[in-house]
Structures are given as C-alpha cells and as structure tokens.
Amino acid sequence: MPHTDPGPTPEQVGALVADYLAAWNEPDAAVRSGLLARCWDPAGVYLDPTVRTQGPAALGEHIGRVQASRPGSYLELVGDVDQHHDVVHFRWRQLRPGRPPGPVSRDFGQVGPSGRLVSITGFFGSD
Structure with a gap:
C-alpha cells in the first residue's frame, strides 16, 4: 500500500526553517536555545563538512562557536x-x-x- 501521509504543511515547514535560521543569527545563547527548542528535535542530528552534532544543546554550542x-x-x-x-530543502548564504x-x-x-527537525x-x- 502506498504511503499517503503528506507530512507537515508548507506553513509548518516554513516556520521551522525560519526558527532554525533565526537560531543561527541569534547571538544570545538563551534566546538561541529557545528558538532551537521550537524547531529542533531532542535527538536531531546536524551534519555539515566540518562537524556532526546531536541534540539542540550541541547544535546551539556549535552555532555559538561559528558566530564567535x-x-x-x-x-x-x-x-x-x-x-x-x-x-x-532550502538554500542560504552568509552575509558579513x-x-x-x-x-x-x-x-x-x-x-x-515531533513536528521538529x-x-x-x-x-x-x-549552488
């Protein structure tokens, strides 16, 4: 039987990505932690060419190091x-x-x- 669950709505996904990018742009660790709590699953895995993290605390710490x-x-x-x-899927760029x-x-x-990433x-x- 085919899988018919359409997944989250575009609005839900847009909100998740907005919170995720806001976390990357937030210099205050406590505010960043709140943003990640809304969009990042407790077991969530972040992977890029430089690092692998698991969980919102580890991702928040990594973001803080990148910002510094x-x-x-x-x-x-x-x-x-x-x-x-x-x-x-989304594209982004860094501005300095x-x-x-x-x-x-x-x-x-x-x-x-969980409805989170x-x-x-x-x-x-x-690109």
Missing part, C-alpha cells in the same frame, strides 16, 4: 523552502559586514514525528 569566529555575520534564506512529505555575500549553500532536512545536512557553496 565570524563576528557580525548572519545567514540569509535564498529563494523558497522546498518540501515534500517530511523532507525539506563589509564583504561580498558568501556563496549560496544548501541544506537538506527531515521533519520527524530531526536532521539537517548542509553542503557549503554548492
């Missing part, structure tokens, strides 16, 4: 968020004051039964 290494930088969504079923925009990168993710796999400069 790139003062004033922030992420910007590029285009629309794509989804089907429980799979999410006084510098040209960074290359467009891609993230692929999955929304779990259970995984994000990022590819830098892959």
Whole structure:
C-alpha cells in the first residue's frame, strides 16, 4: 500500500526553517536555545563538512562557536523552502559586514514525528 501521509504543511515547514535560521543569527545563547527548542528535535542530528552534532544543546554550542569566529555575520534564506512529505530543502548564504555575500549553500532536512527537525545536512557553496 502506498504511503499517503503528506507530512507537515508548507506553513509548518516554513516556520521551522525560519526558527532554525533565526537560531543561527541569534547571538544570545538563551534566546538561541529557545528558538532551537521550537524547531529542533531532542535527538536531531546536524551534519555539515566540518562537524556532526546531536541534540539542540550541541547544535546551539556549535552555532555559538561559528558566530564567535565570524563576528557580525548572519545567514540569509535564498529563494523558497522546498518540501515534500517530511523532507525539506532550502538554500542560504552568509552575509558579513563589509564583504561580498558568501556563496549560496544548501541544506537538506527531515521533519520527524515531533513536528521538529530531526536532521539537517548542509553542503557549503554548492549552488
């Protein structure tokens, strides 16, 4: 029998991605933790070419280290968020004051039964 669950709505996925990117842009660790609590599953796995983390606390710490290494930088969504079923795809780039925009990168993710992201796999400069 075919799987017919359409997964989360586009509005739900859009809110998850907005909170996720807001967490990457939030310098206050407590506020960032609150954003991740809304969008990141307790067992969620983040993977990019430089790191693998599991859980919102580990992801929040990683974001803090990235922010410290790139003062004033922030992420910007590029285009629309794509989804089907429980799979999410979006593009983003890093902006830094006084510098040209960074290359467009891609993230692929999955929304779990909790309604939060259970995984994000990022590819830098892959557009």
